Amino acid sequence: MDQSSFLFQALVYLTAAVLMVPIAKKAGLGSVLGYLVAGMLIGPAFLNLVGDSTNVMHAAEFGVVMMLFVIGLELEPSLLWKLRKPIVGLGGLQVLCTLGLVCLIAMAMGYEWKVSLAIGMIVAPSSTAIVLQTFQEKGLMKTEAGQGGFSVLLFQDIAVIPMLALLPLLGNGTASNNSSSHAGGTWVSHQPAWFQTLLVFAAVVFIILAGRFLIRPLLRIVAAARVREVFTATSLLLVIGITVLMTKVGLSPALGTFLAGVVLADSEYRHELESDIEPFKGLLLGLFFIAIGASINFQLLANLPVLLFGIVLGLMIIKCLILLVLGRSFRLSTDQNLLFSLGLCQIGEFAFVLLTFSRQEQIISNEIADIIMAAVALSMALTPVLFLFFERVIQPRFGTLEKTEREPDTITEKSPVIIAGFGHFGNTVGRFLKANGIGCTILDIDSDRVDFLRKFGFKVYYGDASRYDLLHSAGAADAKVILITIDDAEKRLEMIETIKKHFPNLQMMVRSSNRYDAYDQMNAGMLHIYRETLDSSLRMGVDTMKLLGHRSYTATRAAQTFLKYDELAVKKLSSIRDQKQYINTSREFIEELEKIIRNDARMPDIAREKGWDDDSLIKEVKDNA
Amino acid sequence: MARILLIFAHPALEKSRVQKELLQKIPGLPGISFHDLYETYPDFLIDVNQEKQLLLKHDLILFQFPFYWYSAPAIIKQWMELVLEHGWAYGKDGKALAGKGWMNIISCGGSKEAYQLNGRNHRTIHEYLYPFEQTARLCSMEYWPPFVVHGTHRLDSTDIRLYASQYEQLLLGLEADRISLEERTGCIYMNDLIPLPTSIQS
Numbered sequence: 126m127d128q129s130s131f132l133f134q135a136l137v138y139l140t141a142a143v144l145m146v147p148i149a150k151k152a153g154l155g156s157v158l159g160y161l162v163a164g165m166l167i168g169p170a171f172l173n174l175v176g177d178s179t180n181v182m183h184a185a186e187f188g189v190v191m192m193l194f195v196i197g198l199e200l201e202p203s204l205l206w207k208l209r210k211p212i213v214g215l216g217g218l219q220v221l222c223t224l225g226l227v228c229l230i231a232m233a234m235g236y237e238w239k240v241s242l243a244i245g246m247i248v249a250p251s252s253t254a255i256v257l258q259t260f261q262e263k264g265l266m267k268t269e270a271g272q273g274g275f276s277v278l279l280f281q282d283i284a285v286i287p288m289l290a291l292l293p294l295l296g297n298g299t300a301s302n303n304s305s306s307h308a309g310g311t312w313v314s315h316q317p318a319w320f321q322t323l324l325v326f327a328a329v330v331f332i333i334l335a336g337r338f339l340i341r342p343l344l345r346i347v348a349a350a351r352v353r354e355v356f357t358a359t360s361l362l363l364v365i366g367i368t369v370l371m372t373k374v375g376l377s378p379a380l381g382t383f384l385a386g387v388v389l390a391d392s393e394y395r396h397e398l399e400s401d402i403e404p405f406k407g408l409l410l411g412l413f414f415i416a417i418g419a420s421i422n423f424q425l426l427a428n429l430p431v432l433l434f435g436i437v438l439g440l441m442i443i444k445c446l447i448l449l450v451l452g453r454s455f456r457l458s459t460d461q462n463l464l465f466s467l468g469l470c471q472i473g474e475f476a477f478v479l480l481t482f483s484r485q486e487q488i489i490s491n492e493i494a495d496i497i498m499a500a501v502a503l504s505m506a507l508t509p510v511l512f513l514f515f516e517r518v519i520q521p522r523f524g525t526l527e528k529t530e531r532e533p534d535t536i537t538e539k540s541p542v543i544i545a546g547f548g549h550f551g552n553t554v555g556r557f558l559k560a561n562g563i564g565c566t567i568l569d570i571d572s573d574r575v576d577f578l579r580k581f582g583f584k585v586y587y588g589d590a591s592r593y594d595l596l597h598s599a600g601a602a603d604a605k606v607i608l609i610t611i612d613d614a615e616k617r618l619e620m621i622e623t624i625k626k627h628f629p630n631l632q633m634m635v636r637s638s639n640r641y642d643a644y645d646q647m648n649a650g651m652l653h654i655y656r657e658t659l660d661s662s663l664r665m666g667v668d669t670m671k672l673l674g675h676r677s678y679t680a681t682r683a684a685q686t687f688l689k690y691d692e693l694a695v696k697k698l699s700s701i702r703d704q705k706q707y708i709n710t711s712r713e714f715i716e717e718l719e720k721i722i723r724n725d726a727r728m729p730d731i732a733r734e735k736g737w738d739d740d741s742l743i744k745e746v747k748d749n750a
Numbered sequence: 751m752a753r754i755l756l757i758f759a760h761p762a763l764e765k766s767r768v769q770k771e772l773l774q775k776i777p778g779l780p781g782i783s784f785h786d787l788y789e790t791y792p793d794f795l796i797d798v799n800q801e802k803q804l805l806l807k808h809d810l811i812l813f814q815f816p817f818y819w820y821s822a823p824a825i826i827k828q829w830m831e832l833v834l835e836h837g838w839a840y841g842k843d844g845k846a847l848a849g850k851g852w853m854n855i856i857s858c859g860g861s862k863e864a865y866q867l868n869g870r871n872h873r874t875i876h877e878y879l880y881p882f883e884q885t886a887r888l889c890s891m892e893y894w895p896p897f898v899v900h901g902t903h904r905l906d907s908t909d910i911r912l913y914a915s916q917y918e919q920l921l922l923g924l925e926a927d928r929i930s931l932e933e934r935t936g937c938i939y940m941n942d943l944i945p946l947p948t949s950i951q952s
Contacts, residue, residue: 667792676763681792737762737818739903742859746903 134181137174141167142411155262157255158509160411164418165506175419182416182477187368188409189254189474191402193282193379194364196257196275197386198399205387208276215273215455216280219469222447223249227440239295243488246288247480247497248440250281252473253379254410255508259468263512263589264616268571269457270465277448277469282380285475286325289375292479295488321375328374332367332381336388344394360401413474421506422499429496436500437507445470460523460572460587467511467519471504520588523572540564543604543631545590545620546611547574550636550657554608559583566599570611591619593627601628609635614642621649640695647699656695663688682731690728694721751781752927755808759787759815759823768857768902769816771910775918781925783808787825794828801833802846810851810924811891813882817858820871820878830885839889848890853940854882855917857899865900876938897940909950919944 141163149159167174175181228245232238256274257266265271340363347359364382371381389395426433445466452462480498483489489497544555545568558565567583568590569575575587588595590611601607607624609617617635624631634653637643643654663684670680698721735741756776760769776784785804791797805811815822833839838846856875864870865878875898876883886893897920899905899913920940923929933943 676789678761678788678792679764732764738765739859743903746859750904 134175137167138181138412138415141415146411155259155509155512156411157258157262157414158506158513160414161418161506161509164415165421165423166418167415168419168421168423170421170423181412182420185409185413185416186474186478188406188411188413190368190378190382191364191406192254192257192410194382194386195399195402195406197383197388198390198395200387201390202387208272208279211273211276211455212280215451216277216284218451219277219448220249220281220284222451223444226443226447230443240489240493243292243295243479243483244493244497246291247476247483247501248444248472250285250473250475251278251444251469252471252505252508253278253282254413254474255471255505256468258410259509259512263516264570264591264611264613265464265589267612268461268464269573270461270468273452273455273457273461273465274469279383281473281475282377282383285377285479286375286380288479289377289482292482292486292488295483295486324374325376328370328376328381329384331370332384333388336385340385340389341392341394344392344398348394348397356397357401360398361405363398364402417474417502417505420498421502422495425495425499426503433496433499433503436496437503440472440500441470441504441507444472458573458576460519463519464515467515468508470511471508472501473505476501516588523587540566540584540600541605542566543568543596543599543601543607545607545609546570546636547578547585548610548612550612551608551610554610555583566604568595568599589616591616591623593623596623596628601631604631606632606634609633611636614638614645617642618645618649621646621651625650643695644699647696659688659691679731686729686731694724752810752925753808754782754810754812754921754925755804756782756784756812756814757787757826757829758784759813759826759829761788761823761825763788766816767907768899768905768910768913769814771914772814772855772857772899772917775914775921777918777921777925779922779925782921787829788823791825794825796825796829796832798832798835801829802838805833805847805850808850810853810894811847812853812855814855817856817875817878821881822854834885834889845890850891851894852882852886852891853894854879854896855898856896857902859901859903861901861904894934895937895940905950912946912950916941916944916946 142160145163145166146156146159149162150156166172169175224242224245226245227248228238228241231241231244236244256278260266260271260274266275344356344359347356363385367381367385368378371378389398392398448466448469449462452465457465476497480489480494480501484491484494542558542563542565544551544558544565547555547567547569548571551567551569555565555567565583567578567585569578569585569587570589572587575585578585586595586599590596590609601624607628609620611617611620614637617637621633621635624633632653633651634655635646635651637646637654637656639656639658643656646654666687667677667680667684670683671677698717758773760766763770776782783804787796813822813826815826821827834847835844837844858865858875860869860871865873865875867873871878875896879896883893897917899910905913920943923943929943934940937943
C-alpha cells in the first residue's frame with residue numbers, strides 16, 4: 126500500500142467514525158453500533174470506499190490485545206483468584222456445551238465429524254471486544270452479569286489456544302505454513318509437542334517474572350527520564366513485545382498481555398500505563414468494529430437471506446439458551462441472567478482467526494467458510510441491538526415489576542432525595558436518612574440488591590443512573606437533592622453533566638474517591654463534594670491521639686480543624702492547578718503531596734487558640750504586681 | 751460512706767495548672783466516682799440514660815470546672831439541658847434527684863477581694879453561682895457551698911499544691927461523712943472547714 130492510498134484509507138475510516146459514533150451515542154445506541162454502521166456504510170455494499178478490509182481487521186485485532194492489557198491492569202491477582210470458580214466452571218461449561226451441541230447439530234445435518242468439530246470450535250467463543258467494551262461503557266462490569274460475562278470471555282480466550290493446536294490435527298496435513306499472526310510461529314511449530322508445551326509454560330513464567338523484576342525497574346528508569354512520549358513508547362513496546370513473544374510460542378497474545386496487565390496491576394505505574402494505552406486501544410478497537418461492519422457480505426445476504434439469517438438466529442439462540450441454563454445453575458438472578466445470555470450469545474472475533482486457520486488446513490470448504498464468516502459478522506452486528514433490546518424492553522420490565530403494585534405511594538409522596546448507587550457508600554447515607562424519616566428513592570444497577578431493598582420497602586429503580594429517562598422516572602424533576610454515590614468515578618462525572626443539563630434545579634451531593642476525583646468534580650462545578658478517604662482517616666487519627674494519651678476533646682477539635690482546613694486547601698489547589706494536568710505517575714503524586722504537606726504548616730493550630738489560655742493573663746498580673 | 755459522683759469539665763486540660771493539680775489529689779476511694787465530661791463526650795453527644803443511671807447511684811454530685819466567664823464551660827450547660835429532664839429531675843413527678851447534694855468546685859482568676867460588691871467583679875461567687883443553686887433547688891436537691899480556688903493567675907506551684915491537698919482533705923472528709931450539717935451550712939466556702947495558712951498568695 127503506497128502512502129497516498131494509506132492516507133486516503135485513514136481519511137475514510139476516521140471520517141466514518143467521527144460522523145457515525147457521535148450520532149449513535151446521541152441516539153443512545155452505544156459506540157459499538159456506531160462503528161459497525163460506519164463500517165457498513167464505507168464497505169463494498171454501499172459507498173465501496175475501502176478495498177479488502179481483512180488486512181485492516183488483522184491490524185485492528187491488536188486493539189483487542191490492548192484491551193485485555195488494560196483489563197488486566199485493572200484486575201488484581203486477588204480478584205482473579207476470587208473469580209476462579211466462574212472462570213473455570215461457567216466459562217468451561219459454556220465452551221464445552223456450545224462446542225458439543227453445535228458439533229452434534231452439524232453432524233446431524235450431514236457434515237463430516239471433523240468439519241462439525243471445527244464449526245463448533247469456531248462458534249463457541251463470544252466477542253471479547255464488543256461485550257467488554259459495551260459492559261464498560263454502560264458501567265455494568267461490576268454487576269453479576271458483568272462478572273459472569275468477563276469470566277466466560279476470559280476462559281474462551283484461554284480455550285482458543287488448545288483449539289488452535291487441535292485444528293491442524295483435523296486437517297489432512299497438506300496445509301502450508303500460515304501467515305496468520307495468531308497461529309504458531311514457524312520454528313516453534315516444528316518442535317516436538319512436549320517441547321512446545323514446555324515453551325508455553327516458560328513464556329508464561331517469563332511474563333510473570335519479567336513483569337516483576339524487569340518491567341518495573343525499566344518503567345522506573347523511563348519515568349525518571351521525564352520524557353512523556355518515551356513512556357508511551359515503552360507502554361506500546363511492552364504490549365507489542367508480549368504479542369510477538371506469545372505469537373512465537375503459539376499462545377494467544379491477548380492472553381499474554383492480559384497476564385502482563387495483571388502482574389503490573391499493583392505497580393505504581395498502573396495509571397500511567399493505562400492512560401497511555403487507552404487511546405490506542407480505543408482507536409484500534411474502533412477500527413476493528415468498522416472492519417467488521419465493512420466485511421459483512423451483503424451480496425451473500427441478498428442471495429441467501431433465509432439461510433444466512435436462519436444460521437445466525439439459530440446459532441445465537443443455541444448459545445443464548447446454553448448461557449441461560451448455565452447462568453441459572455450459577456444462580457444469576459433472572460434479569461442478570463438475561464443480560465449475561467443476550468450479551469454473550471454472538472460469535473466472537475476469534476472465529477475469524479479460527480476460520481482462516483481452518484481454511485488453510487482445508488478442513489472447511491470456502492463456501493461454508495464464507496457463509497460462517499458472514500454469519501459471525503452479522504451476529505456481532507446484532508449484539509449492540511440485543512443490548513439495546515435488553516435496556517429498553519427487558520430492564521424496564523424488571524425495574525417496574527413491583528412498582529406497579531405500589532404505584533399510588535410513588536405518586537402521593539414524592540421523595541425529596543434520590544440516592545444513585547446503593548453500594549457501601551450509598552447504603553450508609555441511605556440508612557441514615559431513612560432512620561431519620563427522610564424519604565429516599567434509590568437507583569441501583571445491581572438487580573439482586575434492588576430485589577433485596579424492595580423487600581425492605583425502599584423505593585428502588587433499577588438501571589444506569591446516568592441515563593436521563595431513568596432519572597426522570599425516578600422523579601428527578603421534583604426531588605430536591607440527589608446523592609451521587611455510585612462507585613465509578615467517570616460515571617459520576619457523566620451523571621453530573623446529565624443532571625446539569627436536564628435537571629438544573631436538582632441539588633447534587635457527590636461522593637469522590639480521592640483528591641483528584643474531587644478536582645474533576647470541582648471543575649464540573651460541584652459544591653458539595655465528599656471525599657470518602659477524608660472523614661474516616663481523621664477519625665482514625667483522633668483515636669490514635671487518644672491512645673497516645675491526648676485528651677479526646679482536643680483530638681476531636683484538632684480533627685475538625687484539619688477537616689475544614691483540608692477542604693479549603695483542596696479548593697485552593699484546584700483553582701491554581703493546570704486543568705489539563707492529570708496526575709499519572711507516583712512521582713507527580715509525591716510532588717503534589719509535598720506541596721500539600723508544606724502547606725500544612727499554615728494550618729490553624731488549636732494549641733495556639735488563646736480563649737482557654739491564661740499565659741498572657743498570668744503575665745499581666747505579674748507585671749502589675 | 752457517702753457515694754460521691756465527681757463530674758469534671760475542662761475543654762483544654764493541657765493548658766491548666768490548677769485543675770490538673772486538683773485532679774492529682776482526688777483520693778482513689780470506692781465511694782468516689784470520677785466522670786470526665788469532655789473526655790467522654792468530645793462530640794457533645796451526651797448519653798442521657800447513662801448519665802441518669804450514674805446520678806441515681808450517688809448521693810452527692812460534685813461539679814468541678816474552671817470558672818470561665820463567670821460560669822461553667824459549655825458542656826456543663828449542655829449536660830444540664832439534656833440530663834435534668836422534666837418529669838425526672840423536676841416537675842410534678844420529677845423526684846429522681848430529691849435529697850441529693852450539689853456542690854461546685856471551681857477555680858477562678860479573680861481573688862476573693864475581687865468577688866465583692868466593691869471589688870472588680872462587683873458580685874460574690876455565690877451570686878454568680880445562683881443559676882446552679884436554683885437548678886439544684888428546682889430538682890429538690892440540697893445546694894452545698896462551693897469549694898473555690900481564687901486568684902489562680904497569681905498562685906505559684908506551692909500554693910497550688912496547698913489548695914490541692916485542702917481539696918484532698920475535703921474529699922476524704924466528705925466520703926467518710928466527717929462533715930456535719932451544721933459545719934456545712936455554717937460556712938461560706940467549703941474551704942473554710944479546712945483552713946490554709948493566710949499567707950497564701952490570692
